[in-house]
Amino acid sequence: MMNVTIGQFFPGDSFLYRLDPRTKLILTVALIVLVFISRSFIGFALIFLFVLWCAFSTKIGLKYMLRGLKPLFVIIALTFALNLFLMRDGETLARWGVIQITTGGVRTAVFMAVRLILLVLCSQVLTLTTSPISLTDGMESLMRPLSKIGFPAHEISMMMSIALRFIPTLMEETEKIRRAQMARGADFESGNLIQRARAMVPLLVPLFVSAFRRADELAMAMEARCYHGGAGRTKMKQLRFHWRDGAAVGAIAAMYALMIAFNALGVA
Amino acid sequence: MSDAILRLRDAAFQYDGAEDRAVDGVSLDVAPGEFLAILGRNGSGKSTLARMLNALLIPTSGAVEVGGIAVSEENAYAVREICGMVFQNPDNQIVATVVEEDCAFGLENRGVPPEEIRRRVDEALTEVGMRERALASPSMLSGGQKQRIAIAGVLAMRPKVIAFDESTAMLDPVGRRDVFELARRINREEGVTVVWITHFMEEAVRADRVIVMDRGRIELEGTPREVFSNVQEVLALGLDVPEMMKLARDLRAAGLDVPMDTLTVEEMAEELCKCGA
Ligand SMILES: Nc1ncnc2c1ncn2[C@@H]1O[C@H](COP(=O)(O)OP(=O)(O)OP(=O)(O)O)[C@@H](O)[C@H]1O
Numbered sequence A: 001m002m003n004v005t006i007g008q009f010f011p012g013d014s015f016l017y018r019l020d021p022r023t024k025l026i027l028t029v030a031l032i033v034l035v036f037i038s039r040s041f042i043g044f045a046l047i048f049l050f051v052l053w054c055a056f057s058t059k060i061g062l063k064y065m066l067r068g069l070k071p072l073f074v075i076i077a078l079t080f081a082l083n084l085f086l087m088r089d090g091e092t093l094a095r096w097g098v099i100q101i102t103t104g105g106v107r108t109a110v111f112m113a114v115r116l117i118l119l120v121l122c123s124q125v126l127t128l129t130t131s132p133i134s135l136t137d138g139m140e141s142l143m144r145p146l147s148k149i150g151f152p153a154h155e156i157s158m159m160m161s162i163a164l165r166f167i168p169t170l171m172e173e174t175e176k177i178r179r180a181q182m183a184r185g186a187d188f189e190s191g192n193l194i195q196r197a198r199a200m201v202p203l204l205v206p207l208f209v210s211a212f213r214r215a216d217e218l219a220m221a222m223e224a225r226c227y228h229g230g231a232g233r234t235k236m237k238q239l240r241f242h243w244r245d246g247a248a249v250g251a252i253a254a255m256y257a258l259m260i261a262f263n264a265l266g267v268a
Numbered sequence B: 001m002s003d004a005i006l007r008l009r010d011a012a013f014q015y016d017g018a019e020d021r022a023v024d025g026v027s028l029d030v031a032p033g034e035f036l037a038i039l040g041r042n043g044s045g046k047s048t049l050a051r052m053l054n055a056l057l058i059p060t061s062g063a064v065e066v067g068g069i070a071v072s073e074e075n076a077y078a079v080r081e082i083c084g085m086v087f088q089n090p091d092n093q094i095v096a097t098v099v100e101e102d103c104a105f106g107l108e109n110r111g112v113p114p115e116e117i118r119r120r121v122d123e124a125l126t127e128v129g130m131r132e133r134a135l136a137s138p139s140m141l142s143g144g145q146k147q148r149i150a151i152a153g154v155l156a157m158r159p160k161v162i163a164f165d166e167s168t169a170m171l172d173p174v175g176r177r178d179v180f181e182l183a184r185r186i187n188r189e190e191g192v193t194v195v196w197i198t199h200f201m202e203e204a205v206r207a208d209r210v211i212v213m214d215r216g217r218i219e220l221e222g223t224p225r226e227v228f229s230n231v232q233e234v235l236a237l238g239l240d241v242p243e244m245m246k247l248a249r250d251l252r253a254a255g256l257d258v259p260m261d262t263l264t265v266e267e268m269a270e271e272l273c274k275c276g277a
């Protein structure tokens, strides 16, 4: 219970880990755009090669990364089936009543499925190699210019880091309350859905009460330590760009150049 | 005392909607470098008093001065720079997910330059003996360790006064002793004035001065020896007398000549050696 990993950060230390979180955030968006731009399987192969490099230059490995696809399996399968059965383009391969499979349909179905898989893998590179806290720092720093037009950049990042701080605490507390209520005869495991939902009430009520008390005390402790919002605040750890960040930007730029060339040449 | 670091004059505080004043006319001077213990039963106004020292609450009447600055809405940040505060629940006063980041929180709020923060955080963590855990996650630490982190966060801000509001109440005996000894050391070695709120008599007997509050007022005040020699009054105010005083009473009843006002274990050991000799 004490050892909950938050998000899916995979601790390690390599080139990718040492990149500035801002670089990683921007390049991940760039990579996602690249997946959408690609019109060819060669283009996808290029991106997949990059993902492979990410998986093996760290200790994460491809198998671990592919596990991240599991929750999205249904969506990927559904997209695949819809495209396969409903798309009409090119020669007909098979037909049952209104449903028919065409060559164009097969291509589109595979193409879309690969695109979805690559999207997930690319965003996973970010979440696996960046700790939640540096992700928050990176987002705050990137959103800072927006605070001039009233966007609550500091507040959002503060909320996120406090949430991260208290997730383990509240999980532990939930477990404690659950055991206490079970000792009083509460039953969380049996019954139908409604009965089980109702059994959660004696768990959620004390949890909420305590969460509000915590919030109150934390607010007071923050105030006692001179907290007054983001204005005039400094940071102990300054984010700094290194040569690595330049190298990473260069690599993605090269991928863009190749992709545009593939698209212009019209390769498959 | 003209050089008092904390000066309260008939200070009072009434919560919105409350019938009685939680702190009801307290006058008190605390000298720089003093270790002051505040005792009193639940609801006697100890926390309310401590929160006025940190401008978390502004006195509704009377005056509170911290380091020569009057506690008011406008001076709140100036006051907080002089008087830091450590609370009771170790979990609910740690903001960041990394020990050293939490330690830096107060300095970041004050806009101190990054290199300076780094230096002071390292110093403060060394001071409380948590330097090796600088990169740990607070949720992995024991209660006593969390309190030490909270103390480091306050120390890094270099306050002149630290108010501890029952900071040992939720700790196990080992953590409690650790944190109390740390507060004593900061007081003795750094000269930081300490206001120590507690329910533990064995902590109070080691303070320079003790005040006992009841219903928002100071009922007893003096050195631990003076205060605890009023056994009847102390008991009437809902407190206990220190363990060693009880032992002294029993020993006297058994015919041993130990003074009634023996407070600490060390004193008791000394007295017993004298009796034996
Ligand atoms: N936020 C609040 N609103 C209204 N009344 C309050 C509030 N906090 C405390 N009080 C009341 O003020 C009085 C003093 O409370 P305070 O918390 O200062 O006591 P305490 O001596 O710290 O007690 P404890 O030993 O339980 O911590 C109590 O009667 C309490 O009920």
Ligand SMILES: [Mg+2]
Residues within 6 Å of the ligand: B046, B047, B048, B165, B166
């Ligand atoms: Mg209190």
